[in-house]
Structure formats: C-alpha cells, structure tokens
Amino acid sequence: MQQFTPNISSKAMNRETFKIILMGLMVLDHITFFISPYLADFFHIITRVVAVGFAYLVVEGLHYTHSRKDYLIRLCGWGIFMALGNYLMNLFVLRKQFAMSIFGDNIFLTLALGAVVIWLWDNQQQDVKKNRSLKILSIILLIVGSLPILEGSFIILPVMFITQLTHKSVKKRNLWYLALAIFMAVIELPAALSIPNPTALMIFDGIAMNASDMFLS
Numbered sequence: 001m002q003q004f005t006p007n008i009s010s011k012a013m014n015r016e017t018f019k020i021i022l023m024g025l026m027v028l029d030h031i032t033f034f035i036s037p038y039l040a041d042f043f044h045i046i047t048r049v050v051a052v053g054f055a056y057l058v059v060e061g062l063h064y065t066h067s068r069k070d071y072l073i074r075l076c077g078w079g080i081f082m083a084l085g086n087y088l089m090n091l092f093v094l095r096k097q098f099a100m101s102i103f104g105d106n107i108f109l110t111l112a113l114g115a116v117v118i119w120l121w122d123n124q125q126q127d128v129k130k131n132r133s134l135k136i137l138s139i140i141l142l143i144v145g146s147l148p149i150l151e152g153s154f155i156i157l158p159v160m161f162i163t164q165l166t167h168k169s170v171k172k173r174n175l176w177y178l179a180l181a182i183f184m185a186v187i188e189l190p191a192a193l194s195i196p197n198p199t200a201l202m203i204f205d206g207i208a209m210n211a212s213d214m215f216l217s
Contacts, residue, residue: 015057022053051107055156058111059163062118072115079108103150110150114160117142121164155184 029047032040058075065071086100094100103109120138125131142161146154158180166173192203 015060018053019057022050022057026050051152051156052159054107055111055114055160056163058115059118059160059167062115062122063167068115068119072112072119075108075112075115079106079112082106082108101151105151107151107156110145110153110156111160113141113145113150113153114157117145117157118160118164121161155180 025047028043029050032043035043061071062068083102083106086102086105090099117138120134120141123131123134123138125134142157145157148154159177162176162180163173166176189203192198195203
C-alpha cells in the first residue's frame with residue numbers, strides 16, 4: 001500500500017492540530033446543561049463538524065498507519081468500551097427517559113464500520129475477481145451501514161467513502177462534500193420550514209441541528 005508522507009512545511013492545518021480543535025468543539029457540544037439555551041443552540045451548530053471531522057481523520061489514518069488491522073482493532077475496542085459505558089450509565093445513572101442507545105450513541109462503532117468499508121474498497125488485491133468481490137462487499141456495507149442504526153452513519157459513512165475516493169484531489173473532495181451537504185439540506189428543509197414564522201436563522205438552525213439527529217430521535 002502506498003504511504004503518504006506528510007508535508008510539514010505546508011501551511012495547511014496538520015492532523016494533530018485539527019484533532020485538538022475537534023476535541024475542543026466536542027466539549028462545547030456537551031455543556032448544554034450549564035449554559036443558556038440560546039448559546040447551547042449556537043454551540044450545537046458550530047460543533048456539527050466534529051463527527052465528520054473525525055471521520056475524515058480515520059480515512060487519513062488508514063493511509064498513514066503501519067497496520068490497518070491494528071488500527072481497526074483499536075477502533076472496535078473503543079466502540080465496545082463505549083457501548084459498555086452506555087450500558088452502565090443506563091443501569092446506574094440515567095433515568096429511563098434519558099437512556100442512551102448502546103449502538104445509536106456510539107460514534108466509535110460508526111467509525112469502525114466506515115474503516116471496514118474503506119479497507120474493503122482499497123483492498124490491494126492483485127486478483128481481479130477477489131478485488132471486485134471485496135469492492136462489492138464494501139458497497140453493500142456502505143448502503144446497509146447508512147441505515148439509521150449506528151450514530152450518524154447516514155452521513156459519516158458517505159463522507160468517509162467520498163474522502164477515500166477523492167483522496168488525491170482536494171478540489172473533487174470538496175465538491176463532493178458540498179454536494180452531500182446540499183443533499184442533506186434539501187432533505188431537512190421541509191422540516192425546517194414547518195417551524196411557525198421561520199426566520200433565515202431558524203431555518204439554518206433547524207437544518208444544522210436536525211441533520212445530525214434525523215434518524216436518532
């Protein structure tokens with residue numbers, strides 16, 4: 001597998017900096033109980049980048065890692081750990097009406113499935129039939145995985161697949177990201193317009209907030 005060497009002289013943001021920014025934004029999305037509802041809505045909007053940002057980093061990680069197998073094992077391990085945490089929170093801490101979904105509130109499992117999809121697609125098999133079979137399996141997992149089962153999978157898996165297909169072309173990648181964003185906005189627009197006397201900000205707020213939760217409510 002071809003390894004991509006990072007250009008440390010580039011002005012572009014490196015992965016570690018991007019990761020730290022995403023972690024900071026993730027914290028902002030989980031302090032809603034301590035701030036005003038208006039500020040919470042604002043934070044919720046600007047933090048929509050977190051999940052897809054980590055999805056992007058996983059695809060990048062699959063290109064840089066020395067062992068995709070170990071990388072996937074770590075993702076699955078954290079997914080299992082998070083599932084156990086959700087179960088224990090439901091059992092001992094949260095009230096029934098606030099219970100967390102074991103799979104629906106577990107971003108690591110979504111990222112792990114996305115990593116499997118990418119690995120199968122970029123399988124490096126020399127045998128044409130095996131290569132084609134693994135790519136077909138990758139597409140099947142992508143379609144099935146995009147159903148509303150795992151957290152954010154309906155948007156995260158397509159983002160990861162687009163990132164893989166356009167890995168060497170930033171322009172194509174960004175155009176496909178934009179197309180996916182428009183597609184999701186169109187899906188959410190009717191719900192946003194159903195708000196009584198909607199303003200432009202309310203419509204944007206509705207699209208940005210509901211796009212991440214449309215299948216998880």
